[in-house]
Amino acid sequence: MTSLSFLAAADASGLWETLGQYTLIGLTNGMLFALIALGYTMVYGIIELINFAHGDVFMLGSFLALAMINVMTGRDWDWSDPQMLWLGIGLLLLVVPLFCAALNVTIDRVVYKPLRRAPKLAPLVSAIGVSFVLMNVGLLWGGAADRHFPDLISRQNLLGDDAAIGFTAKDLMVVAITVPIMAALTVFVKATRLGKAMRATAQDPVAAQLMGINIDRVIALTFALGGALAGAAAVVYGLYINTVSYQMGFQNGLYAFTAAVLGGIGNIPGAVLGGLVIGLARAFGSGYVGERWTSALVFVILIAILVFRPAGLLGARTREKV
Amino acid sequence: MPPLLAVEDFYAGYGPIEVLKGISIEVQPGEIVALIGSNGAGKTSTLMGISGCLRPSRGRVLWQGREIQGLPAHEIVCRGICHAPEGRKIFPRLTVLENLQMGAFSRRDTKQIERDLQRSFELFPVLAQRRGQAGGTLSGGEQQMLAVARALMGRPTLLLLDEPSLGLAPLIVVKIFEVVRQLNREGMAVLLVEQAARMALKLAHRGYVMEIGRITMTDRAEALLTDKRVQDAYLGE
Ligand SMILES: Nc1ncnc2c1ncn2[C@@H]1O[C@H](COP(=O)(O)OP(=O)(O)O)[C@@H](O)[C@H]1O
Ligand SMILES: [Mg+2]
Numbered sequence: 001m002t003s004l005s006f007l008a009a010a011d012a013s014g015l016w017e018t019l020g021q022y023t024l025i026g027l028t029n030g031m032l033f034a035l036i037a038l039g040y041t042m043v044y045g046i047i048e049l050i051n052f053a054h055g056d057v058f059m060l061g062s063f064l065a066l067a068m069i070n071v072m073t074g075r076d077w078d079w080s081d082p083q084m085l086w087l088g089i090g091l092l093l094l095v096v097p098l099f100c101a102a103l104n105v106t107i108d109r110v111v112y113k114p115l116r117r118a119p120k121l122a123p124l125v126s127a128i129g130v131s132f133v134l135m136n137v138g139l140l141w142g143g144a145a146d147r148h149f150p151d152l153i154s155r156q157n158l159l160g161d162d163a164a165i166g167f168t169a170k171d172l173m174v175v176a177i178t179v180p181i182m183a184a185l186t187v188f189v190k191a192t193r194l195g196k197a198m199r200a201t202a203q204d205p206v207a208a209q210l211m212g213i214n215i216d217r218v219i220a221l222t223f224a225l226g227g228a229l230a231g232a233a234a235v236v237y238g239l240y241i242n243t244v245s246y247q248m249g250f251q252n253g254l255y256a257f258t259a260a261v262l263g264g265i266g267n268i269p270g271a272v273l274g275g276l277v278i279g280l281a282r283a284f285g286s287g288y289v290g291e292r293w294t295s296a297l298v299f300v301i302l303i304a305i306l307v308f309r310p311a312g313l314l315g316a317r318t319r320e321k322v
Numbered sequence: 323m324p325p326l327l328a329v330e331d332f333y334a335g336y337g338p339i340e341v342l343k344g345i346s347i348e349v350q351p352g353e354i355v356a357l358i359g360s361n362g363a364g365k366t367s368t369l370m371g372i373s374g375c376l377r378p379s380r381g382r383v384l385w386q387g388r389e390i391q392g393l394p395a396h397e398i399v400c401r402g403i404c405h406a407p408e409g410r411k412i413f414p415r416l417t418v419l420e421n422l423q424m425g426a427f428s429r430r431d432t433k434q435i436e437r438d439l440q441r442s443f444e445l446f447p448v449l450a451q452r453r454g455q456a457g458g459t460l461s462g463g464e465q466q467m468l469a470v471a472r473a474l475m476g477r478p479t480l481l482l483l484d485e486p487s488l489g490l491a492p493l494i495v496v497k498i499f500e501v502v503r504q505l506n507r508e509g510m511a512v513l514l515v516e517q518a519a520r521m522a523l524k525l526a527h528r529g530y531v532m533e534i535g536r537i538t539m540t541d542r543a544e545a546l547l548t549d550k551r552v553q554d555a556y557l558g559e
Contacts, residue, residue, distance in 0.1 A: 193427070200413045200424050207411035210373060212399035212428030212476065 017164040022287040023280065028171050030279020031178040032240070035233035036256035037263070037271040038185065039104075039226030045202040045266035046222045048120065052127040053107055055253015056134035057227055061100040061234030062244045063142050065092050066149055079152045089152075089239070093177065097231030104227025105220050113216075131250075138246030146245045149238040170240055177236050181229065182272055189268060198222060202266065255282075258302050264315025273313055277301070324387035326351045326511050327372070327403075327480055332381035332391075334371050341367050343535040344381070347513075349480060354502070354512040356522040356543060358556055359532035365515040366408045368532070369482045372513070373405040374398040400428045402479035406486065408515075410469040414458025418449055421457045421468055425475030435475070442471040445501050463494035470498055480511045487518045499525055519556040523547045531556070 115123040189195040201208040263270025285294035327349040370376040374395035383391040443450035446467040487495040516522035523543045531539040
């Protein structure tokens with residue numbers, strides 16, 4: 001081989017490495033969006049409501065995580081000890097999802113449930129109202145400025161210091177938390193009695209009742225699960241992005257909601273796929289086009305997909321009825 | 323002994339529109355009762371009222387002597403009233419097997435459920451062939467069989483059947499009626515709503531005739547079959 005072709009190969013590999021890096025960033029971010037998107041899509045699947053407050057439940061979850069870390073640090077929790085670190089994260093992943101689940105169920109009980117038989121617009125407008133209320137709670141709790149979320153996890157490249165692609169412990173953390181959660185959710189919905197009852201209720205609530213399914217309980221369970229996923233996402237987001245603010249629910253909620261629509265609203269694998277597509281679009285957008293155009297790019301993709309596949313990537317085709 | 327089911331002076335409607343105007347129906351244990359009447363008379367609403375999906379504005383539903391009107395639908399199923407609703411209402415994206423499992427949702431006796439599943443497949447072999455297929459991809463007849471089999475998975479004391487013959491090939495209707503008769507011989511009571519009045523009355527012990535929200539006639543099925551007014555209005559030629 002001549003040295004010339006060697007050089008060409010090196011150039012190409014630089015190109016591929018950049019591409020690989022963006023893909024990695026896109027997928028990691030995408031998994032976060034997917035986790036939030038699942039909450040939108042599951043609730044929509046069951047009661048055909050876009051729970052605009054979902055993003056703000058996520059935001060409050062991250063505030064709780066931050067508060068917990070501050071308290072724990074104040075009591076000399078040693079985050080630099082790997083065992084304590086993972087134990088602490090485990091604790092956050094227990095408490096914050098529980099909090100978000102309870103909050104989401106309460107919102108449904110107090111605000112949406114009384115409107116179950118009202119025209120669809122009523123709960124929708126209420127959801128926007130709840131979103132504003134929660135955002136203001138966040139504003140009071142955390143203030144208007146961005147807040148630093150402690151950088152507890154190492155940014156050291158797991159692939160080696162001089163590897164061309166960076167895959168840090170932080171990236172690994174995102175994957176290691178989100179993937180098992182999504183896998184567990186899939187198994188739950190596919191294979192368990194309650195999961196099947198959830199799908200049945202989503203497909204035909206009247207028939208579900210006639211089977212003996214308590215659909216109020218199924219709806220509450222759906223809000224609880226969606227909230228818990230948002231809570232887990234809130235912990236991961238804080239640890240990964242290291243900045244939280246009262247507006248993060250709106251911004252990320254919008255992306256996650258877009259992901260849900262993109263994948264086919266009401267469709268669980270669709271939400272995951274949509275999340276990954278949005279994550280990738282944002283990563284490639286800011287890598288190759290420029291940060292400023294990222295949001296526009298995401299929505300161009302959304303519109304393009306909805307023009308060609310109005311039900312979303314994996315959305316149900318119009319229902320067969322004989 | 324009180325009747326198995328007694329609907330007493332039942333009034334209900336949708337919003338301001340009252341569609342049931344004082345219905346009274348009884349079903350004795352082990353009995354097949356047909357409810358016939360033209361389109362829009364309120365037959366489906368009556369069944370929905372019994373199974374708890376339509377709330378009464380007045381009147382009672384007694385199950386083995388106890389009031390059940392106003393209970394949520396899922397609690398009524400637990401008492402042994404299973405409903406194969408109009409339009410089948412199969413879960414389109416659950417498999418045939420999952421649809422049947424949902425029929426047994428109110429039960430906890432896992433072993434007996436498994437036996438009842440096998441039995442559904444014996445009664446309707448086509449469902450066994452299609453067990454892994456999504457409910458929405460079945461033909462109309464197969465869906466109706468699934469709807470009946472799914473209701474039977476609840477081990478009903480009383481089966482509510484709404485227009486099982488609608489839009490189906492005669493052979494399939496015969497098959498479904500055959501299954502109903504067989505299960506009735508084993509003690510299950512049936513309240514059957516049908517447009518195909520002649521067939522329904524041939525299967526039933528007793529019948530009720532319903533017109534715009536009221537019961538206008540009731541008698542033994544044979545008597546209704548030979549009644550001049552019933553023949554003219556519902557039995558055609
Ligand atoms: N969901 C509904 N909302 C409003 N009106 C209804 C609804 N369902 C049925 N109706 C009306 O109630 C009346 C009785 O209908 P139904 O019980 O379906 O009669 P049948 O089963 O005898 O054909 C009809 O006039 C019908 O238009
Ligand atoms: Mg009807």
